[in-house]
Each structure stands twice: as C-alpha cells, then as structure tokens.
Amino acid sequence: MPAFICPRCGSRESNIERNQQHQPRGCSSCGFGFLFELLEDYYPSPKTALITCDQERRILAVGGSTFAATGYNESDLIGHEVLQALGVQDYEGDDPAERCLEWGVRVLDLKCRYQPAGEGELKSATVDLFPAYDEDGGLLVALTPA
Numbered sequence: 001m002p003a004f005i006c007p008r009c010g011s012r013e014s015n016i017e018r019n020q021q022h023q024p025r026g027c028s029s030c031g032f033g034f035l036f037e038l039l040e041d042y043y044p045s046p047k048t049a050l051i052t053c054d055q056e057r058r059i060l061a062v063g064g065s066t067f068a069a070t071g072y073n074e075s076d077l078i079g080h081e082v083l084q085a086l087g088v089q090d091y092e093g094d095d096p097a098e099r100c101l102e103w104g105v106r107v108l109d110l111k112c113r114y115q116p117a118g119e120g121e122l123k124s125a126t127v128d129l130f131p132a133y134d135e136d137g138g139l140l141v142a143l144t145p146a
Contacts, residue, residue, distance in 0.1 A: 008050075009032065050062070057081050
C-alpha cells in the first residue's frame, strides 16, 4: 500500500487515510502543497534533511530539518543540483541520484560525506534516495548526518 511523506515536515499518511478523508494533495499536518509518494512507509530520523528535487535533480523544496542537518537555508539550495549543493561525495559506485532516476529504484543506506555550510570539514552521513512515481518524475533525498 503506498505511503505518502511530507518533504517539509516529515508527516506520513497512508493511501487509505487520504482516500477516506478525501484530502487534497497537500499535507494535512503543515499544509505544504504536496506529498511525496513512496511504495512503502519510510521513517526518517528527526535529524534527517528531506529534500525534494525535479527530474534534473534541482532542489524544489527542503524540509524543516534541513537547516539543522546541513546549515543551509532553503534559499541557498533552491534551484541547485542536490548532490553538488550539499557537497555529497565519497560514496561507492555510480552516481546514486542518476541510478535512482534512471532505473526508478530506491537507493538506501548509502554511506557518504557531505559539506555543511560554513564548515571546512566534511561530515559523515547516510543518504536515502526515492524516485517519484508520478508523471512529474523527480527525487526525494533524505540526508541523515552520522
């Protein structure tokens, strides 16, 4: 059964809850304009930064924990390519965002390092990537500092 997560506040709803309440596409908790559909539920850490991207991996919206996790304000990130904007590097294998978008598969528990705002030192993190299952495409990135 599909689950939905709000990229702004992290609130989750099931498909059944949304159908029974006849809710609009937005978040019932914070009112953000859309929810990101997942094939199954996902429980991010409270310190996980949720970042929504378009098909070209440009950042469209960031969640409330993004500043705490990365030091970047939403205005610093909007419109930039997600992995470059966050300085994500040192992951093994091919480009995880490209794999997620091209193959339509989740990439979970990817160990990496990233560049927090205003810090010279890279920090360890885990990244989870989810493809969008609607006609708009896109990507949900969940960055959890270690």
